Amino acid sequence: MIESLFAGLLTGGIYALVALAYSIIYTTTRVVNFAIGELIMIAAMVTFTGSALWGLPLISALVIGCAITVLINLVIKAAALSRLQKLDPITALLVTLSFGLLLVTGGQLVWGTAGASFPSIFGKIPLFNLGSLIVTTQDIVTIIIVGVILFVVDLIQHRAILGKSMQAAAEDQEACGVVGINIGWINAVAFNMAAILCTIAAVLIAPIAGANVRIGTMVGLKGFAAGILGGLTNGRSAIVGGLIFGVAESLSGYFFGGESKESIIFVVLMIILAIRPTGLWGETRWQREA
Amino acid sequence: MSVHPAYQAESSLWRSISQRAGASWRSLWIVLAIIGFLSLPAVISNPYYMRFLEIAALYGIAALALSLVYGKGGIVSLGHMGLFGIGAYISAVLSLKFGWPVWIAMIVAVVVSGFAGWLLALSSARLVGVYLAMTTVAFNIVVERLIVQFPDLTDAAAGMINIPTFNLFGHLLDLESFYYLILLAWLVSLYMVHNFNTSSWNLVTNSLRETPTACLFMGNSVPGLKVLLFVVSAIIIGGAGVLFAHMMGRLNYNNFTWDQSVVLLAMVVLGGKRELLGPSTGAAILIFIPIFFGGLVEYMNIVYALIILFFLLVTPTGIIGWIRRGWNQARVFLPQGREWKLTHPVYSVNYARGGDTRPIVEVVNVTKTFGGLTALRNVSLSIQPGQIHALIGPNGAGKTTLVNVMTGLYPPDGGDVRIRGTSVRGKTPDKIALLGVGRTFQQPSLVAEMTTAENMQVAIHHRLRAGIVSTLLGLPRHHRMRAAARSEALDSLHAVGLADAANVPVGQLPHGYQRLVEIARALGVHPRLLIVDEPAAGLAPKEMEHLQRLLQVIRSNGIAILVIEHNMEFIMSIADWISVLDFGVRIAEGLPAEIQRNEAVLAAYLGE
Numbered sequence: 001m002i003e004s005l006f007a008g009l010l011t012g013g014i015y016a017l018v019a020l021a022y023s024i025i026y027t028t029t030r031v032v033n034f035a036i037g038e039l040i041m042i043a044a045m046v047t048f049t050g051s052a053l054w055g056l057p058l059i060s061a062l063v064i065g066c067a068i069t070v071l072i073n074l075v076i077k078a079a080a081l082s083r084l085q086k087l088d089p090i091t092a093l094l095v096t097l098s099f100g101l102l103l104v105t106g107g108q109l110v111w112g113t114a115g116a117s118f119p120s121i122f123g124k125i126p127l128f129n130l131g132s133l134i135v136t137t138q139d140i141v142t143i144i145i146v147g148v149i150l151f152v153v154d155l156i157q158h159r160a161i162l163g164k165s166m167q168a169a170a171e172d173q174e175a176c177g178v179v180g181i182n183i184g185w186i187n188a189v190a191f192n193m194a195a196i197l198c199t200i201a202a203v204l205i206a207p208i209a210g211a212n213v214r215i216g217t218m219v220g221l222k223g224f225a226a227g228i229l230g231g232l233t234n235g236r237s238a239i240v241g242g243l244i245f246g247v248a249e250s251l252s253g254y255f256f257g258g259e260s261k262e263s264i265i266f267v268v269l270m271i272i273l274a275i276r277p278t279g280l281w282g283e284t285r286w287q288r289e290a
Numbered sequence: 291m292s293v294h295p296a297y298q299a300e301s302s303l304w305r306s307i308s309q310r311a312g313a314s315w316r317s318l319w320i321v322l323a324i325i326g327f328l329s330l331p332a333v334i335s336n337p338y339y340m341r342f343l344e345i346a347a348l349y350g351i352a353a354l355a356l357s358l359v360y361g362k363g364g365i366v367s368l369g370h371m372g373l374f375g376i377g378a379y380i381s382a383v384l385s386l387k388f389g390w391p392v393w394i395a396m397i398v399a400v401v402v403s404g405f406a407g408w409l410l411a412l413s414s415a416r417l418v419g420v421y422l423a424m425t426t427v428a429f430n431i432v433v434e435r436l437i438v439q440f441p442d443l444t445d446a447a448a449g450m451i452n453i454p455t456f457n458l459f460g461h462l463l464d465l466e467s468f469y470y471l472i473l474l475a476w477l478v479s480l481y482m483v484h485n486f487n488t489s490s491w492n493l494v495t496n497s498l499r500e501t502p503t504a505c506l507f508m509g510n511s512v513p514g515l516k517v518l519l520f521v522v523s524a525i526i527i528g529g530a531g532v533l534f535a536h537m538m539g540r541l542n543y544n545n546f547t548w549d550q551s552v553v554l555l556a557m558v559v560l561g562g563k564r565e566l567l568g569p570s571t572g573a574a575i576l577i578f579i580p581i582f583f584g585g586l587v588e589y590m591n592i593v594y595a596l597i598i599l600f601f602l603l604v605t606p607t608g609i610i611g612w613i614r615r616g617w618n619q620a621r622v623f624l625p626q627g628r629e630w631k632l633t634h635p636v637y638s639v640n641y642a643r644g645g646d647t648r649p650i651v652e653v654v655n656v657t658k659t660f661g662g663l664t665a666l667r668n669v670s671l672s673i674q675p676g677q678i679h680a681l682i683g684p685n686g687a688g689k690t691t692l693v694n695v696m697t698g699l700y701p702p703d704g705g706d707v708r709i710r711g712t713s714v715r716g717k718t719p720d721k722i723a724l725l726g727v728g729r730t731f732q733q734p735s736l737v738a739e740m741t742t743a744e745n746m747q748v749a750i751h752h753r754l755r756a757g758i759v760s761t762l763l764g765l766p767r768h769h770r771m772r773a774a775a776r777s778e779a780l781d782s783l784h785a786v787g788l789a790d791a792a793n794v795p796v797g798q799l800p801h802g803y804q805r806l807v808e809i810a811r812a813l814g815v816h817p818r819l820l821i822v823d824e825p826a827a828g829l830a831p832k833e834m835e836h837l838q839r840l841l842q843v844i845r846s847n848g849i850a851i852l853v854i855e856h857n858m859e860f861i862m863s864i865a866d867w868i869s870v871l872d873f874g875v876r877i878a879e880g881l882p883a884e885i886q887r888n889e890a891v892l893a894a895y896l897g898e
């Protein structure tokens with residue numbers, strides 16, 4: 001029980017990172033970038049290629065992976081963002097979904113569909129026991145990284161001028177331009193922050209899920225579901241959504257067996273949305289637009 | 291070269307000739323196409339291609355079902371392959387594992403798909419946009435996981451094999467005879483959707499998608515419509531799934547994952563989401579492309595993605611819509627700058643006459659606050675039958691808020707509104723409309739691409755409609771109701787003097803005429819109270835005169851009219867009684883002459 005709770009919080013933290021990536025782009029530009037999951041896959045695969053195949057030091061491989069992820073996300077932004085903002089949200093979602101489909105199929109062309117194991121960055125040295133669970137360095141490092149990142153992003157969103165500008169950009173991009181906020185720059189910052197979050201999520205999830213081109217889709221979808229559960233319009237609730245899902249998943253595995261883990265999130269999501277149409281803490285004001 | 295429908299109206303002889311000619315050409319094409327499809331098995335002797343043809347037809351049905359929800363209703367569903375899978379698996383499991391007769395298994399499976407569609411629709415009826423899309427994805431994933439989680443029944447990831455085929459008139463269906471059955475199913479589903487498209491259900495659904503608020507205020511339950519569309523769609527796609535299971539003889543859950551729902555959506559978008567033949571065209575193209583790609587099937591996703599991107603961003607009407615537009619542009623001749631004749635308003639109805647001496651509407655001490663702002667404070671007024679009651683006040687006085695409370699958009703925080711004795715509390719706007727409240731909007735809220743007469747039918751639909759089953763099956767009632775609704779639509783247009791513009795897409799009418807169209811539409815709910823919100827804004831003097839006459843004619847039928855307006859000259863010449871709001875408080879009421887002299891009113895308008 002305690003073990004599953006702990007494991008659930010770990011995965012939940014990773015979902016929270018992904019949910020936050022969606023939320024940052026959404027709260028700034030009003031666009032759901034459904035390619036996020038595949039960006040995670042790209043980050044993981046490039047890092048893997050750099051370190052395992054080319055023999056680069058892991059940290060340089062990671063930097064390359066991050067750079068490429070950021071670059072791809074900027075290409076998506078440059079190619080489509082201004083158009084997406086004019087489309088209705090559903091069409092925009094389908095367009096970014098297609099970008100994701102292009103990325104995953106492109107990934108198949110480059111890396112094939114076979115999987116490989118992904119090295120843990122900080123090793124899996126056992127530290128202490130929690131019930132029957134052995135807590136490793138990987139776990140502790142995950143907790144620290146997730147905690148620090150979530151804290152920093154939250155600070156940026158709620159304390160820094162940058163966060164205020166992003167909020168303002170969400171409200172009315174044109175008006176922001178008029179009062180001297182560089183909208184192109186703010187949108188780029190949002191996309192870059194999201195891409196960096198994707199890279200971090202990638203190095204945390206890949207040692208568990210392995211390095212193959214299929215890891216992105218499900219993580220991306222679950223992260224999005226977590227964002228929706230909390231309410232996409234608010235970074236903090238996206239984080240809580242991620243944690244709820246992580247815990248729900250592993251507790252369901254504990255009580256109902258492993259098979260149920262794959263669907264429990266989506267059952268919970270359907271029930272909660274049926275009761276609260278904009279997520280647990282979503283703002284109803286945006287209900288019509290979203 | 292033929293002419294635009296609007297001009298055909300000018301010559302009924304020409305119209306009947308061209309319509310008859312068009313209809314017989316169309317029947318000829320349909321007959322030829324059916325003969326062509328029937329003879330296909332003789333042409334394609336290769337069973338491999340026959341199988342693909344059958345799959346394409348079934349996906350054509352599935353995509354058609356999705357287009358009903360996505361193209362018509364504007365509701366994106368990324369869970370339709372889940373519904374398809376439910377149909378397929380229920381029928382397969384019941385017939386193979388439980389040994390039920392195949393026919394019964396098939397019927398039960400279709401019913402279960404419809405039920406699942408109903409559940410999905412209920413749980414998502416209040417959702418919009420990405421939230422709705424996510425719920426449908428979640429539904430699809432739950433379905434695919436359920437299939438995997440019951441290996442005893444579904445053989446899980448390995449997939450089911452040896453699903454029985456069935457006897458039809460003592461003849462065990464093989465690959466070829468299955469083709470005819472599937473062809474029949476495809477034609478029937480096209481026929482049903484064609485009937486839907488030519489009924490007022492289609493017009494109301496267009497309004498649901500383009501102007502949901504207006505749709506609601508014209509007496510149509512918006513969530514109810516969405517649920518209905520979903521259920522019809524689920525039954526059709528469930529039927530396709532059932533046929534798929536028994537035709538293939540084997541099933542794998544891989545065919546029903548949520549990314550397959552994306553492929554289904556690509557089919558709809560490719561062919562044309564609002565075209566009858568669009569989804570089938572898209573399905574045929576996407577099913578046959580992999581054959582030519584040979585071994586590269588796993589890279590088909592690139593093709594799907596590029597298709598979705600191209601057709602969403604460049605040609606949102608899809609292939610068929612694109613062809614149709616080109617065809618129409620070549621044929622339709624539309625001269626610019628034509629003026630539509632305004633005829634004298636003629637309106638005479640009996641339902642509101644005599645008897646009723648009670649007020650139509652009583653607003654009693656209504657208070658409405660938004661956060662810290664009190665928009666209305668203890669406002670009371672009552673409106674008598676056959677009275678033109680004007681509501682005036684400076685900008686931000688709360689006039690529109692009061693109308694929104696009266697029509698059920700906002701619940702009052704205090705007090706009550708009674709319409710002919712019935713409280714509006716707890717009633718949604720569509721129910722209040724049915725109590726006899728019609729309204730227009732400050733910004734005309736009409737479906738631009740529908741004709742004027744078609745826009746009328748949005749408000750008539752709740753009274754003159756065939757049930758959805760009669761409509762889909764094309765029963766006599768469908769044709770009767772269609773004719774009745776059309777003729778009443780023309781009557782309403784005649785009433786406001788715009789019969790001349792009946793067959794013109796309403797978006798092409800000048801702004802002032804669109805306001806008249808809105809009044810005509812509101813008459814469709816058979817109002818006892820007609821609320822007109824700034825009807826005179828932006829009207830030319832001649833149109834203003836016409837409007838004035840029109841409102842008087844409507845009043846003479848015993849209908850009460852509430853006018854919100856800023857044009858004082860207009861108000862003073864037409865109103866029987868005036869109420870004045872300022873900062874959410876009713877500061878005066880009385881006859882026009884009294885209001886003109888009222889000091890509080892002058893102060894509110896001119897400042898103290």
